[in-house]
Amino acid sequence: MRRICDEGKCTACGACVQACPQKCIEKIVTKDASFYYSIDEKKCISCKKCERVCPSLNSPIFNKAKKSYAAWRTDSTLHFESASGGIATAFYEYAVTQKMFFSGVSLNDKFEAHFKLTDRVENIKDFKNSKYTFSFASDIFDEILNKLKCGYDVLFIGLPCQVAAIKNLVRITTVKGNLITVDLVCHGTPPPIYLQQHIKAIELKQKQKFTKCFFRDTKFDTSNFVYTLYTHNSEKPTYVKFVDENDNYQIGYHNALIYREVCYNCMYAKRERVGDLTIGDYHGLGKLKPYNHEKINVSCLVVNSDLGMNFLDEVQEKVQLTLYERPLTEPMEGEHQFNRPSVAPKERKQFIELYGKYQDFEIAADNTFYKFKQKNAVMKILHVKQIKLKIMKAIPRCVKEQGKAFIRRIRG
Ligand SMILES: Cc1cc2nc3c(=O)[nH]c(=O)nc-3n(C[C@H](O)[C@H](O)[C@H](O)COP(=O)(O)OP(=O)(O)OC[C@H]3O[C@@H](n4cnc5c(N)ncnc54)[C@H](O)[C@@H]3O)c2cc1C
Incomplete structure (x- = not known):
């Protein structure tokens, strides 16, 4: 080989x-x-x-960011169904109006994240929200190239390494349609088997089978990153873990312990972007220029090319988005993925050694993550997050919004 x-x-x-x-x-x-x-x-x-x-041998063209926005879906119901601002979903809805094909990721019944290419509105609901695991983009490269060859326009939303792949493939293919690419800010993806083994371990402990998994469940507001598992046909999650509640996958994921090795050397973790547009959670909002608007579930939306700018202008004519232009450097200073890849904590070494030995996510995690668990336990004793969340959950969204509007008014 x-x-x-x-x-x-x-x-x-x-x-x-x-x-x-x-x-x-x-x-x-x-x-x-x-x-x-x-x-x-x-x-x-x-x-x-x-x-x-191969994008690692032939780097795709990186674009220099041109404009940056704080952005979200104006419709608040649709907004809060998404991972952050609901921008990806808004783009899909626009694509449907234009009879474009578009790509998105959903989890299958084995909890593997797979891409699908479609032009159908009913697929959009499965693409919403972040699946924090490796996703198989190559499933749809052939279909994308065929659609482009036939003259269809295609919208590809994916992680930067996946955008680079499709861009390089299109470069060597004669196509008639346009490809518009959106890269998601990404801090890394774990191998798919980690999530599968983790869910299996919980199934064995709880003696039940799960069919759905969320990393940012909308029931608890996606901005809280609540990890949940559902049994078949259940509306209520059986397994619910807040970020500080010591779920092994959550700990591994949010502390950069369990990504694939290549993610720690990611060549896309920089300000120049591979996509025509970039979307991510807005970190550092208001740090460089005063900001008095919505702060929860706000996306950063960065325009990197003329194609991206035209696309965004057209989307705005069909789908209502709220956009506030922000200094270009603001989201880039706020989110490390715009500057460098994730850095592995020293505990990763032990995790990898144990995983290599036992080939079992739960065993490796249980024997490595204790420091993170202790820290969480302290947070839990202090109850700070839960109390805040419970209060926020008890207040109806319309009241929260009225309250925010009131604060904005008095702030002028
Ligand atoms: C693996 C991963 C890591 C991320 N890391 C960061 C980060 O470090 N910092 C940050 O600011 N933002 C990060 N994001 C982006 C953020 O979580 C949101 O996806 C982004 O802000 C878009 O939100 P939205 O409301 O517009 O998307 P939604 O409208 O909710 O749509 C979700 C979009 O994400 C795509 N998607 C979901 N899971 C995957 C996956 N595994 N692979 C490829 N595409 C996927 C869907 O296909 C869809 O296009 C990450 C996203 C993913 C998937």
């Missing part, structure tokens, strides 16, 4: 798999359950297409 790009640089974006005419690119799984792609030399005809599309 021959590597396509250097060890530690393969994001498993799948561009090479798509480009290979011999279908001789194979997935190699490492001891920590990460994976990379490699060439089966027996079948390889040395056409080098895999190397030509």
